[in-house]
Amino acid sequence: MQVVKLQEPYDNNLIPDGPIVLCLGFFDGVHRGHQAVIREGKRRAEKLGAKLAIMTLDRYPGIVFNNEENKDFAYLSSERKKLELFERFGVDLCYVVSFDEKLYTLSQQDFVEKYIVSLHAVCAVAGSDYTYGKMPYENGGDMSHLEGYANGRFEVVKVSHILDDGEKISSTRIRKALRKGNVKMAADLLGYSYETSGQVVHGFERGRKLGFPTLNLETKEPVMIPSEGVYAVFVRFEGEEKRYMGMASIGRNETFGSHFEKTIEINLLDFSDMVYGKNVFVEWIELLRGMKKFSGAKELIEQLNHDKERTRKILEKRN
Known part of the structure; x- marks a missing residue:
């Protein structure tokens, strides 16, 4: 073109x-x-x-x-x-x-x-x-x-x-869906999965210590990010065709304090390479749950294991 x-x-x-x-x-x-x-x-x-x-x-x-x-x-x-x-x-x-x-x-x-x-x-x-x-x-x-x-x-x-x-199908209606985390409705109105991009940057590495290492994303393009919550997503690295299954968290890590900025962190289910500096594309497939402040690391890990199991079922079905 x-x-x-x-x-x-x-x-x-x-x-x-x-x-x-x-x-x-x-x-x-x-x-x-x-x-x-x-x-x-x-x-x-x-x-x-x-x-x-x-x-x-x-x-x-x-x-x-x-x-x-x-x-x-x-x-x-x-x-x-x-x-x-x-x-x-x-x-x-x-x-x-x-x-x-x-x-x-x-x-x-x-x-x-x-x-x-x-x-x-x-x-x-x-x-x-x-x-x-x-x-x-x-x-x-x-x-x-x-x-x-x-x-x-x-x-x-x-x-x-x-x-x-x-x-009427409209951009305004899709934005409203994304503000509610309803990425499934957004995808239905778009005709394809909603996608954003970002660059992998260094984070606090809490996920790695919990057994759920994450890609911490810094968004570069001026596009809308879905509302805070935990999502099943597909992730693709720039220049590659393969998609990886993952669960993404958009939130402020309130379990560890009340002063953190909103972040996007993605745990890839079958991936453990170091990829700092790489650009990635994220397909937002389904909202798993809203954000929650947990009593501590143990309760959080239990929830993450449940989220991971649901994510795999959802994405394997989509594949």
């Missing part, structure tokens, strides 16, 4: 020749609703003999505008992960556009001219709530007005929302 980064005003020489079907949206998480947009775009591209392209933004608009409702916003996918998913779903070309003042002050018509027509789009595909151009969007920056701006130069396809249990 070819990736082209654009910043307003962009150089026209950056734009590849040839017709495209252009899917529009922010695509945070690339969930099942987004995948429906991409599938429709792919169907149209095959019909028209065009490449399948996506245009996304390098940051979430709500963060730039500092909207009150977005003060606790957290990404579901890094740019790296989004691009990986786009490629997995058959996208040929991805435009990543810098969301800055020069972009969001463009009129709706100017946005269409520069970011749809000039990209050689013969068809634009987006969800029914897609917005573009200068705010307020209700003055013309929604899907109901796009055909007027197109003026017959490209086809406009509006994709209806995908429902799950009668409710």
